[in-house]
Amino acid sequence: xxxxxxxxxxxxxxxxxxxxxxxxxxxxxxxPLEFQVGSGQVIPGFDQAIEGMEINEEKIFxxxxxxxxxxxxxxxxxxxxxxMLEGKEVQEGQELWFQSPQGPVPGKIAALSxxxxxxxxxxxxxxxxxxxxxxxxxxxxxPTQRQAGCGCSCSSASDSGCGETGCGQ
Numbered sequence: 001x002x003x004x005x006x007x008x009x010x011x012x013x014x015x016x017x018x019x020x021x022x023x024x025x026x027x028x029x030x031x032p033l034e035f036q037v038g039s040g041q042v043i044p045g046f047d048q049a050i051e052g053m054e055i056n057e058e059k060i061f062x063x064x065x066x067x068x069x070x071x072x073x074x075x076x077x078x079x080x081x082x083x084m085l086e087g088k089e090v091q092e093g094q095e096l097w098f099q100s101p102q103g104p105v106p107g108k109i110a111a112l113s114x115x116x117x118x119x120x121x122x123x124x125x126x127x128x129x130x131x132x133x134x135x136x137x138x139x140x141x142x143p144t145q146r147q148a149g150c151g152c153s154c155s156s157a158s159d160s161g162c163g164e165t166g167c168g169q
């Protein structure tokens with residue numbers, strides 16, 4: 001049977017869990033995730049685990065944080081003047097969107113004071129080891145799915161069609 005190789009498009013069903021068993025993303029009830037193997041569209045460890053699989057093969061694997069979203073980085077936590085909020089009421093843990101040179105990016109309010117607020121721009125899964133159960137359901141040389149929004153590479157935390165925090169970058 002043919003094995004998927006770098007450059008081909010994989011269609012996979014997956015479920016991602018944290019160490020405590022909490023499911024953080026799954027393709028159950030949706031179309032399979034499709035990505036080009038070796039192209040960097042998904043996190044490196046996920047990409048590497050899929051390469052060499054056969055159609056209908058199932059696999060469970062654990063990715064250490066450095067193979068997934070990396071460590072929590074202090075340099076991705078920034079303080080802003082409270083008046084930037086223009087009087088809006090916010091609370092710790094709330095997600096806000098910020099404009100960057102690359103476009104809008106999400107950040108979570110980590111702390112509030114009278115004069116400032118701290119925003120954490122780390123990916124929500126940074127610093128966490130992830131367990132995936134996957135099933136390769138298709139292999140093709142060209143994309144088979146109509147691409148939506150972010151290109152369905154799971155690269156945007158805001159594109160629920162691609163998974164909230166799924167296997168993407």
